[in-house]
Amino acid sequence: MxxxxxxxxxxxxxxxxxxxxxxxxxxxxxVLKSFQGLDGWTLQNYEKALTTNTLREVFFNSIWVSGIAAVITTVLAFLFAYTIHFTKVIKPIKKFIQFGVTLPMLLPTITYGFVLIYAFGNQGIFSRIFEQPLFTVYGFNGLIIGYVLYTLPAAFLLIHNAMQYMDHRFIIVSHLMNDGKLRRFYHTVLRPLLSTIGGAFTLAFILSFTDYGIPASVGGTYEVIATRLYQTMLGSIPNFSQGAVISIVMLAPAVIGMIVIGILERSNVAYKSFSQQVAFASKTKTILFGIGSTMIVFTLLAIFTPLFIVPFTTAYPFDFGFTLAHLEAVxxxxxxxxxxxxxxxxxxxxxxxxxxxxxxxxxxxxxxxxxxxxxxxxxxxxxxxxxxxxxxxxxxxxxxxxxxxxxxxxxxxxxxxxxxxxxxxxxxxxxxxxxxxxxxxxxxxxxxxxxxxxxxxxxxxxxxxxxxxxxxxxxxxxxxxxxxxxxxxxxxxxxxxxxxxxxxxxxxxxxxxxxxxxxxxxxxxxxxxxxxxxxxxxxxxx
Known part of the structure; x- marks a missing residue:
């Protein structure tokens, strides 16, 4: 140098x-604000926060809903990346999967909730198609779907990038050794990606846990820690000290998550060289994964159809006539x-x-x-x-x-x-x-x-x-x-x-x-x- x-x-x-x-x-x-009280420095802010049932409830609400969303996100991200790299689906389908999965990252998360309302609410597009709401969109259900839409692009890109540097020749060796399908999958695909998969889960969890936009629009009565922080700081009576304490509590899982990612990175598998040519991808596997991934991506994109329909209708849901009046008004x-x-x-x-x-x-x-x-x-x-x-x-x-x-x-x-x-x-x-x-x-x-x-x-x-x-x-x-x-x-x-x-x-x-x-x-x-x-x-x- x-x-x-x-x-x-x-x-x-x-x-x-x-x-x-x-x-x-x-x-x-x-940090200093979290220890500041009316009479100087104190631990009462933390004592009050940790002994308050409401804060504990919203904290565990956040842990629970973020954890479930992270599991779903990681599974879907792995499925899409596996379809692209370990099957012989045609290139246009691969491009479609990448486009469909990453599209939501170009929108604010607060928009996701309103899209879900107009897709699955009482007067939502899909509720009208099926002549009844498929599920209650407010609260837990809406948060799960919103978090998955939000975190899927990041998790997918992480796993997708890792799969680009995997050596497919190990699959050939596994075939020559007559390994079973599960054993082959574990040792040639899953095991080398364990740290990346763990990192994708952790990243999805942290993004969900700390997001405000989705619960602000579709959270309903299912309160999470992000909305509690917003209400504490920008409510009718702002409480700076209590807001600082909530911030520290909110920070803890994120810091732990980053530590976990650091630990997982130590177990990364490195290849001296690699071949990206897909080996032994059966026609059946290619068809199943291709159709399955395409249908899921279509479903994800379909959720966003209200974004392109509602503002161009005369008076949704009563008049579906096409109009540009709303666009011109804006x-x-x-x-x-x-x-x-x-x-x-x-x-x-x-x-x-x-x-x-x-x-x-x-x-x-x-x-x-x-x-x-x-x-x-x-x-x-x-x-x-x-x-x-x-x-x-x-x-x-x-x-x-x-x-x-x-x-x-x-x-x-x-x-x-x-x-x-x-x-x-x-x-x-x-x-x-x-x-x-x-x-x-x-x-x-x-x-x-x-x-x-x-x-x-x-x-x-x-x-x-x-x-x-x-x-x-x-x-x-x-x-x-x-x-x-x-x-x-x-x-x-x-x-x-x-x-x-x-x-x-x-x-x-x-x-x-x-x-x-x-x-x-x-x-x-x-x-x-x-x-x-x-x-x-x-x-x-x-």
Whole structure:
């Protein structure tokens, strides 16, 4: 690696200051607030919380519903990934499965609940088709379905990515050794993926446990810890100390989950080389898995049909005549268009600034000898474990009495820190794959470190940086849990405006704004993927 310079130390120092200000201080304030009472420092807040039946009930409600949803999600994610990698289904079906599974991640989670209501409620589309509600959508049932829709894309991508690097030749060896089907499946597929499957379950559990959007729209009387935190902080009588305690309680499972993921990663199976050619996939297995996966994906997509039907009907459920009146009304409402513009501003600024922060942090961590480089790995681990509502509450405490309260800057900073882990790891992994002698060679030619980055590093990592931009943009457009504490009437975003529109039963406006988000995210992802494919042909190495 290149010799450490004052420029590297200065950039590292500035970046660490940013993380201290926007990560360490907010979290520290949450912890301090949890011990703050009317008469000074006290443990009474924790005693009251732990001895209150209501809080214990909502905590175990969250554990139970999140656990069940995580099990279902992990099974479905494994099924879809297995169909793609271990059967010989045709390529269009594989593309359809990937598209259908990942589509929900382009929408705010709060929209899922309203879609479920219009799909399975008393006047829902499927209730009308079957002439009766199939089940009660509010409460436990709605939360399970909503959490599965929300967590399935992340779990699927995790298992799907791991299966890409599995060696199918072991299946051939197992066949030659006359192993039984179950024994072959366990040793060649399941056993090498146990850590990944455990990680997918843990990730799905944490995402479900900390989500606010789904229970806010479809939770009903089945209260979970995220809605309790919201009511405590933004209810008729806000209780900051009690809210801080709930945040710490909410943080515990997430931290434990991250520790579990770290332990599971130690048992990863590595291959010296691998072959992706599918071996011994029988026609029967291909047909069964292909049909089964396709039908499940069709079902998942069908749940979202109200999003594309309800806002274009004259008066659902009484008049199904096609109309664009609701769309035109939303476009002509300056308030809603301003909200959409706010979301675009925040998403673009988050993506641009996030690319810079993630690139610098990844560069300092992967390609310098700075002693502080390990701090960025620690930041990535912490941000991965912190629920969005907890971090948002910390920002509320820190900036509540400052001029920065309710500004776009705070929302953008929150998004960059909250979603930092994945972009940082993407950049770091890409940089680690590059030739480590580039900077040394450039230094021998008397090129400065910054010139080397501009002329050599950046051209070879453009693909990854575009992916980071897409990741930050999409997440900034759909996030709701943390920013719910940070927005004001001037900085309200589409994802938080939907919560407000819920109280006035303006579901046409909710669905149309959700479609705006969906279409915007699709356009950004298509443009980014087109750019990546176009420039990959020109020889980008990462």
């Amino acid at each position: 290149v010799k450490t310079t004052m420029m590297m130390r200065s950039i590292s120092f500035i970046l660490l200051i940013i993380f201290i200000l926007f990560l360490a201080l907010p979290l520290g304030l949450v 476009i002509q409402m300056p308030e809603l268009m301003r909200v959409y513009k706010n979301s675009l501003i925040v998403a673009v600024c988050t993506a641009l600034a996030g690319v810079v922060i993630a690139f610098i942090a990844g560069l300092l961590s992967a390609r310098t000898n700075l002693k502080s480089r390990k701090a960025f790995d620690a930041v990535a681990m912490i941000t991965n474990a912190i629920p969005g509502m907890v971090l948002g509450l910390g920002y509320l405490f820190l900036f509540n009495n400052s001029d920065m309260k309710g500004t776009f800057l705070i929302i953008i900073a929150y998004n960059i820190i909250h979603f930092f882990t994945t972009p940082f790891l993407m950049v770091k992994n890409a940089l680690q794959k590059m030739d480590l002698s580039w900077e040394i060679t450039a230094a021998l030619l008397h090129d400065s470190w910054l010139k080397t980055i501009y002329r050599i590093i950046l051209p070879n990592i453009k693909k990854t940086l575009v992916e980071v931009f897409s990741y930050y943009f999409v997440n900034a457009m759909v996030t709701v849990s943390g920013v719910i504490f940070l927005v004001t009437t001037h900085t309200v975003l589409v994802s938080t405006k939907i919560k407000e529109l819920q109280h006035f039963s303006k579901f046409n406006e909710i669905f149309i704004l959700s479609l705006f988000i969906l279409l915007t995210n699709i356009v950004v992802k298509v443009v980014c993927e087109f750019y990546i494919k176009r420039h990959s042909k020109k020889g980008f190495k990462t």
